[in-house]
Amino acid sequence: MxxxxxxxxxxxxxxxxLQAPTGFDVSLPEGTNPEPQxxxxxxxxxxxxxxxxxxxxxxxxxxxxxxxxxxxxxxxxxxxxxxxxxxxxxxxxxxxxxxxxxxxxxxxxxxxxxxxxxxxxxxxxxxxxxxxDPVTVASMFIPGAQGSLAARIGSQVAIGAAGTALSEVALNNEQYTRTVRESAAHITAGALLSGVFATAGAMITPSVRNAATREVAEALDNMSASTTINNAADALADTLPSGGSVGAMRIREATLEDLTPVSGGAIGKLAKKAGSYLTPITRLMESPSKEARRTALELAENNFTLEGNLRGIETPVAAETRVRGWRREEAAVVTANKQAYTQYKAGGGDLGYTAFREQVGEALRNGDVHVNAKVQEAAQAMRTVINRVKGAQQELGLLPPDAELKSMGQTSYFPRVYKVGKIVSERDKFRNMLVDWWSRGEKTMSREDAEIAADTTINRIVGAKIPQEFANVFMVKAPGSTKSRTLSVPDRLMKDYLESDANYVLQRHIREASAEIELTRTFGNKSLDSQLAAIQDEYDALMRMRPAEQEKLAKAREADLRDILALRDRLVGTYGMPDDPSSFFVRAGTFLRSANFVTKLGGMTVSAIPDLARGMMVNGFSNTIRGYGALITRSPAYLASRAEQKKMAVGLETILHTRARTMGDLVDSSSRTTVAEAGMERITDVFGKLTMMGHFDDMNKSVNGMITSDGILSGAFPAKRLAKLGINEKMAERIQREFQKHGEVIQGWHIGNFEKWDNQYAAGLLQSAVLKDVNNTVITPGIGDTPLWASTPLGKTVFQFKSFATASYNRATLGGLQEGTAQFYYGTAFQIGLGSLTYALKQAANGREVDLMPQKMVLEGIDRSGILGPLMEYNNMAEKASGGMIGLGPLLGTGTQSRYASRGFIGSALGPTFGLLDTVTDVTAGVLNGDAGDRVLHSVRTLLPGNNLFWIAPLINQVDPAMK
Structure with missing residues (x-):
């Protein structure tokens, strides 16, 4: 053979x-044959x-x-x-x-x-x-839908994506090294180009249309040209108002007008009036208090363009953005443990992954020593992360010195997270253990005093709202004593009541400790005492100046203080938590929300297709195409930028799935108490990976992070955008100097190498600016983007899966209208087109007919794009509640929106959990009545985890009698 x-x-x-022969007229040494070309x-x-x-x-x-x-x-x-x-x-x-x-x-x-x-x-x-490609060429001859702009865009995007997808199926069969990520990128590019060409030339005003057309033409002409490096100072000077002195102006000296978001024209004013009352950050930015506005900006990440930004006054870096930067430490924990476990298994280890992580936790409690070398190496890697967090806490006085930590009974510091459920079920046993140790083991107090101290300690553990509060549970006051004292209990004594999973403990510890660290760094302490007092004082002064408005100002003050405290507590993770976070109803709500996540969000990646247009809305056509081109070819510039983005905490979704969990409303700071809850956590983690949402988010975040970094480092961004991202003129000059010294240009892309910078404060501002811009481009809901009632146990249940709608409205719609650029408008048209594509794909996957009527395509595109945020949610609920008699669908003759087609009235009005309970009741009644018809079988299917994963649902639909 x-x-x-x-x-x-x-x-x-x-x-x-044949190649033309060359080189034969050159004389060679005698006896030497010419080498073949x-x-x-x-x-x-x-x-x-x-x-x-x-x-x-x-x-x-x-x-x-x-x-x-x-x-x-x-x-x-x-x-x-x-x-x-x-x-x-x-x-x-x-x-x-x-x-x-x-x-x-x-x-x-x-x-x-x-x-x-x-x-x-x-x-x-x-x-x-x-x-x-023959399939692509053939798809060009498929006629698109006629009618409105959105209908034409949606049909062309669908055709382009479908054609590319067919090619990818064949190419995957031909090539061994082709990855799912590459296929997704190519399908994305096919949809992107189809939508762009279908969108060109259709804008709101002639000036906007001309600007957009000009940019597309210039981008195509200059695609292969290298990017020139603009001088940052010149770029800023060209965009500043005449005579402006940006360097001398700071947020502390900003006026109320400076801290006012720009109007965004007539449409912007209308959009603000329609939705600004919903969320705390939008309400605070309309406050009559300058202190309230400034504190809100320093607390919550946002996408507002301020009047002060137009004059070069930078928006402060929000504590929330800095907290999100700590996720790189979380990612380091997960990655290090996964790599160590792979090596452990290669060496013949027989522990499961969870058991391995628990052994790493045990090693961390015992001087980072373990009989297994790989477990010990993992513990030593974890120690680096623990020390970084611990050092930051100790520097700010949030954690005792090492000597005091050791006196609490730990051989080596490993944050204590208690198994609350086990302590509750074995309270007497745990109590006796503490009493015996304190009264006999160290003989530091009488048994009666030890019993009182033990009860106090247990109540604190059970009542703690976040594991971070566990740090002080042993700070107790004995009867007759005027001072509290810390009672030591060795970890070895309590190990059965302590969580040992290194991932679980350290990830939760980092999230909660980082919030306290950044609040203290930004405001002087985590309680914001000075800022709250300043707001009170300012309102007192306003009331003295405007006595006729005292009642109105008093209400405004109350609302501002409520919203500021809510933002603070949301960042820490305690807002809306009940007094008894371990109660059955609270735990049940958390469990059911997780069940909704794994049974209803299998198609979340398909639903996120409109996210692709956000890059164009923010960064324009040329930059977006250039960025995705670098991704598709896996260019050296992309690989270098991707590595740097990870250090900025950008593009860690494949590891942490934070965006998917946030949009699924699974962020819960309370401790797990039962085996069932721990099992559900593992199921949601696996399900998140199966949706491939992490890969999709990382692709989009990495590309847009690359574009943002390049724009800042090259000096291409105007002063207004830099100021919005927290960079004033002087800081832009410092960043440029550091880049000239340590950075590099690869294939026209500017790579900062910020870890080498001499000015690490400038490096930190660059990282925060990129992280903020990416979170605003690929909408990532924050602490100010949802109504306050949505943080209560019942509110979380009712509002589940709706956080993206309000976040998109705040960050994309209001923020984009305030910017007022041409790219926002043509990007919006493209996003609506992608929304139409999503509708078509969802309908086809569910075996339903795709209605190509222009009005239907437009409404579906608007609904699924998220551009109208909660306004479309109100419309959809009205349509469902009225049986299709009230709403935009009935008005235009298109029926109810497809997103709500499979939901019952209860699920539409009260959220998926109540819809889930309705389904369970329906199934139970069917079983008890001996009715196992198609409807009941379909209901059973909807209760199965992963039943609607986009890549498996079409197969299940073949055997689901209700889908035939």
Missing amino acids: PIYPQSDVSASVMNSA QLQPSVWDAAFRQNNLLAGMFRPAKQFEPANGYNPYSDKNELNGYEQWGSAFADSKSPEETIWIKNQIDDENEDRRVLAEAGAEGTLSSIAAGVI
Whole structure:
């Protein structure tokens, strides 16, 4: 059987002509033969093989004679260097076939290298090769929907995405190294380009339309040109008002007018009036108190363009943004444990992943020492993270010195998180243990005093709203004593009542400790005493100045203080928590919300398709296409930027899934108390990975983070946008100096290398600016973006899955209207088009007919784009409550919106949990009555975790009688 060590298609049909001989007129030493000319790798050939189905047609199919008993995995050296593509060898029946597969993988990787090194030429070649793909060409002849702009955009985007998806199916069968992420990126690019070309030229005003058209034309003309580095000071000077002195102005000297969001024109004013009353951050930005507005800006991340930004006054970096920056430490914990566990299993370890993490926790309590080397290495890696958090806490006086921590009974510091449920169920046993230790073990107090101290301690543990409060549970006051004292209890004595899972303990510890750290750094203490007093004083002064408005001002003061305290407590994680967080009803609500997440959000990634337009709304057409081009080709610039973005805490969703959990309203600071709750946590983690939402979010966040970093470091962003991100003129100059000294330009992209900067304060501002901009571009709900009532146990249940609507309205709609750029308007049109595509995909996946009526496509696009936020939620609930008699759908003759089509009235009005209970009741009644009809079977299906995962639901639909 022949072996093919070389590529079967070394030169494509596009390169079959003989090369012209060159070099033979050069004299050579006697006896020396001229070396044959080496063919240079062709960028076009590489692009053609990677992105066009025709390339595979020219690759002849190979037949190999099977070797008896051959297994490519039996010899560990057989696949050395090819472990990443191990599954590609599963069907190999002989050594010859294995070698052939290796050659194919090598060729594909070489093509990727050629395209990446070619930069812009590689991007253009890849796009061109994909455009002439036969499936893509065929899709161009499919007629789109007629009618309104949104209908045309939606149909063209759907056609473009569907055509690219068909190509990807075939390309995945042809190529061994093609990944799901690459396929998603290519489908995204296909939809993006189709929507862009369908959108061009349709804007609100002639000036906006002309600006958008001009930008698209210039982007296409300059796609292959290298980006020039603008001088930051010149760029700022050109955009500042004449005679402005930005460097001397700071947020502390800002006036009430400076702290007022710009109006955004007539539409902006109308949008603000329609929805600003809903959320605390929008209410506070309309406060008559300057102190209240400033404190709100320093607390909550936002996307407001302030009047002061137009004059170069920077918006302060919010404590919330800095807290989100600590997620890189969370990611370090998860990644280090996962890597250590992989090595542990490779060495023959038999523990499961959870048990392994618990052993790491035990090692952290005992001097980072363990009998297993891999567990010990993981504990030592965790110690680095613990010390960073502990050092920040001790520096601010939030944690006692090391000596005092040791006196509490810990061999080495590992945050204590108690198994509250176990302590509640074994209260007497736990109490006796404490009493025995305090009265006999150390003989520091009488048994009667020890019993009182034990009861006080247990009540504090059970009543703690967040695990962070556990730090002080042993600070008790004995009877007859005037001072509190810390009673030591060794970890070894309580280990059965302590959580040991290193991931669980450290992730919760980092989230809660980081909030206290950043509140203290920003405001001087975590209670905000000075700021609250300043707000009170300002209102007192206003009442003296305007006695006729005292009643109105008193109400405003009460509302401001309520909202400020709510933002503070939301950041810490205690707002809206009941006095007894361990009560059955509170725990049940948390459990049911998790159940809703795993049974109802399987299609969340498809629903997030409109997120792709946000980059265009914020960064424009040219930057967005350029960014996704770098992603698709996996260029060196993208890889370098991706590594730096992770250090900025950007693009960690695949590891932490924080955005998906936030939008699913699963953020809960209270401790788990039962085995069932711990099991549900694991189920939600696995489900989050299966939705692929983390990969989708990381793709979008990484690209937009790359664009933002490049805009700041190159000096391309105008002063207004820099000020909005927290960077004034002088700081922009410092950032430029640091970049010139330590940064680099790769393929036209500016990479900061901020860890090397001499001015780490400037580096921190750069990181915060990028993180804030990415969270506003890829909408990530924050502490100020949802109504306060939505944080109560009942409110969380009713408001579940709706946080994105209000966050999108605050950050995308209001923020975009305030910016007033051309790119916001044409990006909005594209987002509506992608919303229409999402509607079509969802309908097709559920076996329902896609209504291409223009009015229907427009309404569905608006609804699923999120551009109208809660306003469409109100409309949809009205349609459902009225049986389709009231609302935009009935008005335009399109019926109710598809998002609410499968929901009952209870689920629509009171949230998915009540809808879930309604479904359970329906199933129970059916079983008791002996009715196992199609409706009941369908209801049972909807209760299964993962039943509507977008990649498995079409298969389940085939056997679901209600879907036939």
